[in-house]
Amino acid sequence: MAQNYQAINGSRYAGSLSPCNNPAAIVNVPYTWDITPFAVQVKQATNAFVIKNYSLLSSPGNAEIVGKSGTLKRFAFANQNIRLLNTRINLNSRSAIAFGANIRNYFYATTTQTNWQDTTRSLSDFMKINIGHLPMSGESRASTWAELYATYARTIIDDGKRILTAGITLKVSRALAGGYASAKGLGYVPVPGNEGGYLLTEGSFQYGYSSNFDNIDSNSTSSVNRKSFLQHTMSGISADAGLEYILPAGGDEEEADYFAYRTKIGISLMDVGRNKFRYSSRSRTATAGKPGITDSLVENKFSGIGSVDDFNDSLSGIANSFTGLIGAFNVYQPARIIINIDQHLVNNFFLNAEITIPLLQIVPKKITYIKDMNLLAITPRWETKSLGVYFPVQLNVQKQLWVGGAFKAGPVLFGTHNLANIFSKNKMQVGGFYLALTIRPGQKYYQSGNQSSDKVSGKVKRSLQCPKF
Numbered sequence: 001m002a003q004n005y006q007a008i009n010g011s012r013y014a015g016s017l018s019p020c021n022n023p024a025a026i027v028n029v030p031y032t033w034d035i036t037p038f039a040v041q042v043k044q045a046t047n048a049f050v051i052k053n054y055s056l057l058s059s060p061g062n063a064e065i066v067g068k069s070g071t072l073k074r075f076a077f078a079n080q081n082i083r084l085l086n087t088r089i090n091l092n093s094r095s096a097i098a099f100g101a102n103i104r105n106y107f108y109a110t111t112t113q114t115n116w117q118d119t120t121r122s123l124s125d126f127m128k129i130n131i132g133h134l135p136m137s138g139e140s141r142a143s144t145w146a147e148l149y150a151t152y153a154r155t156i157i158d159d160g161k162r163i164l165t166a167g168i169t170l171k172v173s174r175a176l177a178g179g180y181a182s183a184k185g186l187g188y189v190p191v192p193g194n195e196g197g198y199l200l201t202e203g204s205f206q207y208g209y210s211s212n213f214d215n216i217d218s219n220s221t222s223s224v225n226r227k228s229f230l231q232h233t234m235s236g237i238s239a240d241a242g243l244e245y246i247l248p249a250g251g252d253e254e255e256a257d258y259f260a261y262r263t264k265i266g267i268s269l270m271d272v273g274r275n276k277f278r279y280s281s282r283s284r285t286a287t288a289g290k291p292g293i294t295d296s297l298v299e300n301k302f303s304g305i306g307s308v309d310d311f312n313d314s315l316s317g318i319a320n321s322f323t324g325l326i327g328a329f330n331v332y333q334p335a336r337i338i339i340n341i342d343q344h345l346v347n348n349f350f351l352n353a354e355i356t357i358p359l360l361q362i363v364p365k366k367i368t369y370i371k372d373m374n375l376l377a378i379t380p381r382w383e384t385k386s387l388g389v390y391f392p393v394q395l396n397v398q399k400q401l402w403v404g405g406a407f408k409a410g411p412v413l414f415g416t417h418n419l420a421n422i423f424s425k426n427k428m429q430v431g432g433f434y435l436a437l438t439i440r441p442g443q444k445y446y447q448s449g450n451q452s453s454d455k456v457s458g459k460v461k462r463s464l465q466c467p468k469f
Contacts, residue, residue: 004043004079005388005434006121006377007406007415010266010352012259012341013383016088017218017439019098019151021338022242022268023167026088026096027153030259031440033090036100039083039436043417044429045373045400046076051428055227056421063428071115071133075398077108077373083436086304094158098151103176106334106370123295127188127198135203139182143331144368146237147173162247169240174233175275178331179209180368191294200293200318208283208325238239238333242266248342259283264342271333279325289320332369335359352379358397373397385440386410392417400430411438 008014009021018025047068054063068074086100114136115129130136155166158408188255212232249260301314316322320425337357344350354377360369379392388408395401396416406415414424418431 003414004041004081004374005039005415005436006392006394006404006417007377007379007381007388007408007434007452008413009354009377009389010264010340010350011381012261013385013388013408015126015197015440016086016098016100017436017438018088019086019144019149019167019240020083020168021270022244022266022340023098023151023169023240024165024242024268025266026098026151026152027043027090027094027155027165027437027466028244028246028259028261029090030095031089034440036083036086036089036436037397037436038436039086039438040081041432041434042078042080043373043432044076044078045396045398045431046074046429047072047398048074048076049379050426052426053112054220054428055423055425056416058425058427067118069117071113073113074111077371077396077398079104079106079372081105081212091157095152095154099149099154101146101148101318103144105142105144106372107140107142108371109371111138112136119255123299124196124198127295127460130194130446131188131198134460135185135187136397137182137184137186139217140341141178141180141331141368141370143178143275145173145236146176147171153241153242160248162245165244165246166411167242167244170241171272171273172273173236173238174230175210175236175277175331176230176233177212178275178277178329179207180284180329180331181205181207186288191425195426198295200288200295200298203288204286205288206285206325208329209280210277211280212278214280214282226311234276234278234328236273236275238271240270240272242268260344262344264340266338266342268338268340270336272335272336274330274332276326276328281324282312283325284312284315285323286315286319287299287321287324288318290318293318299410300390301365330368332360332367334370334372336372348382348384350383352380352381353377372398388413390415392394402431406434412436413438 005017012029015029049065049067051063052066054060081104084101088096090096112131120126125132130165145166149169149171151167151169153165155163155165183205188198188200191197191199212229215228215232244266246261247263249262274395298318301317305311336359340354342350342352357375373396375397377392379390381390390406392404398460402418404417405419413436416431416433420427421431
């Protein structure tokens, strides 16, 4: 969803940010060019904990993180991105290009139903209140990458009554960091004759992460570590594709504004690709079932853990089997279909509706992938070239409903995914914000009266003035 710059989805002023929602959207923009030199977006959602005493208007020094008690299927989702020098340029009246650099990160973690209480003080306490929720499972995945992208889009139909534009984006990426962990089928039974004790009986645990973390040396300088970290990353490619169908405004409205429309429908296929990583030498897979592994033994083994090597030593002592992982692993990007409908209401008022359909969840092959949290969004907006007010309403994949807000003033766009991040001091764990700086030319490159009539066909010829930079 424009990588979550939600307010401007479907807008003709999205410009250089629009390829992240639909590559085809870069053509029908009322400027010859625009540049977003910098943009940042942060979005998160969880039901596992609450951040208290903190909002976007208060000091983070007073923040307190409190675990959420109760029986829940716990989850945590987060994504962030930084966009640098994202640029869009019209080649002519029918085609445009866009390019830029981005740094992106996705993370998610989920569990089966578990019970946790703030009175839980030991592993035995936790196992006692969860014996009715066996077997337990959970997983987490994360991927961070940098990418360079190039987009080309072209109008393929324009007969005066409809416009159809197609676009494609190719991206060259560098997989900066990635990892995953999964625990499956964890089970335990009470120790016979030992009231309150439990034996670990079954389950598997596997975790892997990228090898460039192994090259960080606490005795080296930050510049040396940074260079070593980046040298051991791998390259990849990915792609986006999209179509945009427009029903132009009729009558006097079209005469006044070349880019006016009644309805705009976009459909795009986003983030088809993967990031490849080499396994760290400390990546492992383990299975339970070793006799005599009690809750007290597990607690003793894992007390005082200070490094991954310490963790592996402790895990090997309680595992029935314990094996290192070698070679490489892939984390697929969050491939999805986005359907966006933008409806002009009256004057400068619009209503945008969007649905995101994840694709990798329905692929039968077992692969490791990251997830996007977006599902449905409806955004009413009032917008001109220089000003804009937006109220996105979002329903995410975890059925959380957020009412967000954003405003545009000149080149600056600022928004929050959840207005509760501003007005409440216990909602920062759900929501986030975005900030973008977009530079446009001083005037629209199309001027009214620049159309010419084809007296034979009766259609309007869509011609443009020469760009003025």
